[in-house]
Each structure stands twice: as C-alpha cells, then as structure tokens.
Amino acid sequence: MEQRVSLITLGVRDMARAVAFYEALGWQREDSPEGIVVFDLIGQSLGLYPLEKLAEDMGVPVERLGTGAATLACNMRKRDEVAEVIAAARGAGGEVLREAGEVFWGGVVGYFADPEGHVWEVAWNPFSPLSARGEFRWGGY
C-alpha cells in the first residue's frame, strides 16, 4: 500500500450544520456529487458524508464509529494565526478544546472540535515550514 491519503471522509450526523461550520471558516466547497460535500485540499480531498451512510458503506453498526482519536492538523504560516483560527472556530460553532498556547518544543498549538466532534489541531511550527505550495514538511525537533 502506497504511503498516500487520497481522501479524508468525516462522517457527520447533521450535514447542513457541518457544511456551514467549514464554510464559516472560509472553506470553499467543490461541485460535489449528490449526498456528499467535498472540499479540495492540496492534492487530496476532504468529504463530509452522513455518518449513517458511512457506517452502512463499511458494514458496521453506526454506534461503533467515534471521533477524536484521529486528528487533522492545519499548520499556520505565522505564529499569531493559531489564535486567530481558534477564535474563528469558536465563532463558527466549534468547541475549543485547548486555547492557542506555546508548547515545550517551541511552537504554538491549539485544538478545536467541529460540531460533530472531529478534532483539529492548529499549529505553528518554526522547525517545519510550509512549502510555497502550502505543503507541510516535517522538520523534526
């Protein structure tokens, strides 16, 4: 299996609420197939899809599916942007789990959960710059 993630799917109970949340953060949706809402990332896609249908596709009971143990991180270009995004997430109806603050390794980190409980890490890492294309390059410590 190649080391690649083509598509990230977030299963959601309330599609309209979830879409509104990401749009309130400034995201632009793609022209999406019926029943799924797709946001273009860089070289991949993020889809919002009804949780019940996702469970059905997998062939597992919906009660099995939980959130938060897999997190998605968005790295910022500037230190102060972490607090700005955390504030934006709160304003859009997200739950702030951890306010933006310095961490031991020298960066700034905050966490929020979207209205469905999917958890995002917002980070500024001076040791792992973003490329011109907006891609993350892991820099280690």
Next chain:
Amino acid sequence: MEQRVSLITLGVRDMARAVAFYEALGWQREDSPEGIVVFDLIGQSLGLYPLEKLAEDMGVPVERLGTGAATLACNMRKRDEVAEVIAAARGAGGEVLREAGEVFWGGVVGYFADPEGHVWEVAWNPFSPLSARGEFRWGGY
C-alpha cells in the same frame, strides 16, 4: 483557515503494534522525534502517537476519543489492487470490515480497520485518476 491538512495523527494504545502494522503494509517510517512515529505522505505526514498523550495534549479525557467516524482513503491505480491491499491488511493484523467489491458508481471499494480501530477505505475510482505524483483528483460522477 486555509484548506489544508498538514499532519494526520492517529492516537494509538499500543505503539509497537500500530507501527508494526503499517510497516507490514510496506510503509517506511521517517526519522521521527521521540515518542511519535512519522510516515511521510505526499506533502503531509501521518503520525502515530500514544492515545493517552493525545488526550492530554487536547485536554480531554481519553474516554472521549473514538475511531472510525473519520476515515482515510487510499486510492489505487489499478482495479485489482483494492483486493490486494485488503488481503495485505488482513495479513498484517487488520480487521477487514468490507471485502473489495464493486460499488454502484462504477468503482471498487473495500474497508479495513487497523489494530487500533482507525478505518481505511481502499478504492479504485475510474473517474478520479491519480496524477503522476500519486495525488488524487476528485472527478465526481
């Protein structure tokens, strides 16, 4: 917030078992900081990190964190590769949730959970080819 996922973190209870699983699928780990194991994706990274520490970082009880409602998809270049990856996941100790099979929109899909319950979709989509770099281009239906 830019439309970008820099880093995907999977919280795991048993680091050694989780690392062994992804290595058994053929993944190569990066030179990683202590306490986290990083795999380079294309323009982003996937990290394995102890679930307890992830919960601590977020500031939430570990019991809150669940898996499966967010899935990661790896798109294949050839139709038959879906079944091959599903078989490899089973051989590596994953749980096959759905065997590779045709779906209504004309592609082939299978699902497996890694030993920690994180769910992967393995797909071949004739309408959304991969670019030369291995990136996914959403093609719609």
